[in-house]
Amino acid sequence: MKYDVIIIGAGPSGIFTALELVKKNSDKKILMIEKGNNIEKRHCPKEKTKKCVQCKPYCDITTGFSGAGAFSDGKLSLSYEVGGDLPSLIGYDKSMEFIEYADRIYLEFGADEKIEGIENNKEIKDIRRKAIQAGLKLVDCPIRHLGTEKAQDIYYKIEKYLIESGVDIKFNTLAKDIIIENDISKGVIISDLKTKNSIERVYGEKIVIATGRKGANWLKDMCIRHNINHKSGTVDIGVRVEVRNEVMEKVNNVLYESKLIGYPAPYKDKVRTFCQNPGGFVSQENYDNDLAIVNGHSYKDLKSDNTNLAILSSHNFTEPFNQPIEYGKKISETVNMLGNGSILVQRYGDILDGKRTWEKELGRSNVNPTLPDAIAGDLTSAIPYRPMTNILNFIKAMDVVVPGFASSETLLYGPEVKFYSNRINMNDKLETNIKNLHCLGDSSGWTRGLMMASVMGILMGREIYDK
The missing domain is CATH 3.50.50.60 (FAD/NAD(P)-binding domain)
Incomplete structure (x- = not known):
């Protein structure tokens, strides 16, 4: 043909x-x-x-x-x-x-003809002021939500x-x-x-x-x-974060999606938010090599009590290593192994306390997981120290912009790795x-x-x- x-x-x-x-x-x-x-x-x-x-x-x-x-x-x-x-x-x-x-x-x-994030200039300025205070950059970006x-x-x-x-x-x-x-x-x-x-x-x-x-x-x-x-390009290693809608209410209403970029100490690597889903659902997608990767969905009509978004730490490699995709896959495989083939979820407070999260502890939280088959566990046993440190320090900075974001019950799901x-x-x-x-x-x-x-x-x- x-x-x-x-x-x-x-x-x-x-x-x-x-x-x-x-x-x-x-x-x-x-x-x-x-x-x-x-x-x-x-x-x-x-x-x-x-x-x-x-x-x-x-x-x-x-x-x-x-x-x-x-x-x-x-x-x-x-x-x-x-x-x-x-x-x-x-x-x-x-x-x-x-x-x-x-x-x-x-x-x-x-x-939908509606465009999010183009009004509320006073409120946007307030969010930007807090971002500057936290050492973050707010990127203006109108959003059309399908x-x-x-x-x-x-x-x-x-x-x-x-x-x-x-x-x-x-x-x-x-x-x-x-x-x-x-x-x-x-x-x-x-x-x-x-x-x-x-x-x-x-x-x-x-x-x-x-x-x-x-x-x-x-x-x-x-x-x-x-x-x-x-x-070889950049590989993004990260997690999907889930909090109650009340925590993200102002940002959700004013911007719909907050696109924030930072370079937290001590490594100064680029860390950013990505794919924010107000009233959304954490989801799982599978790759052909049986990798389970976390993502997020946001429907027009069906809504949850939570907002989820990705926090991604960007990494570039030089000689002699030139396999960033394989690097991302290995991290994902390790997280999946600890979750017995499923997505892992851990509370932010448990990470700070140096302990894994247990299933019974999730039920005591204000944040009910929207991915019901995620396995409570320990992300820090699989995600390398450098990207994990970047993510934790970025969450701390986000708490200045969005008070309550760094709550002990904030949920982190992994792995979220971008293979591009x-x-x-x-x-x-x-x-x-x-x-x-x-x-x-x-x-x-x-x-x-x-x-x-x-x-x-x-x-x-x-x-x-x-x-």
């Missing part, structure tokens, strides 16, 4: 590449290859079982049309200051122009639109390898995950890799195998050193989150169309 464009991965960056070509009325023949299901077939058994059942051959929470984005909290960050390093590649003005364009597309497919359940509806409409517009999508299909000859990409070797049929070769003029955060390790393997220029630490070398046309091969989204190391991944897809679509 021969296509003009083959897109590996149907997450936001891959989707918006195809979508932009369709909107431009391109006559190019497009194939999308997706390991998971179409969005209407993506369901998590945990809704009924109340416990993760380790689905095979993949987890529907992280795999399928729209990627992890369909089951995330569904927040669009409307600022170039949030979402990775793409602006440094394509320019800040261009990034903002593309963010506004992508936002209009989300609205076209049914996104909501976990509404995001699925929006992406379902986009999926139908692409298929009706003639885009071929192969679901439950594994990209095993890229076909490269004389430093020119020619196609992809694929296999059917459900029937396990023999491998097949599909050929294309342009090959776009958009495998998402979950596919970062696969892309790194491709880089090594085919000499695609890349370098492989950075592909590209120019502003998104060209790699392999002709006709392009890499997008979180797996490329250039973006973090729905909006910037979508922006990168739009840019890719236009580059292909113009040629």
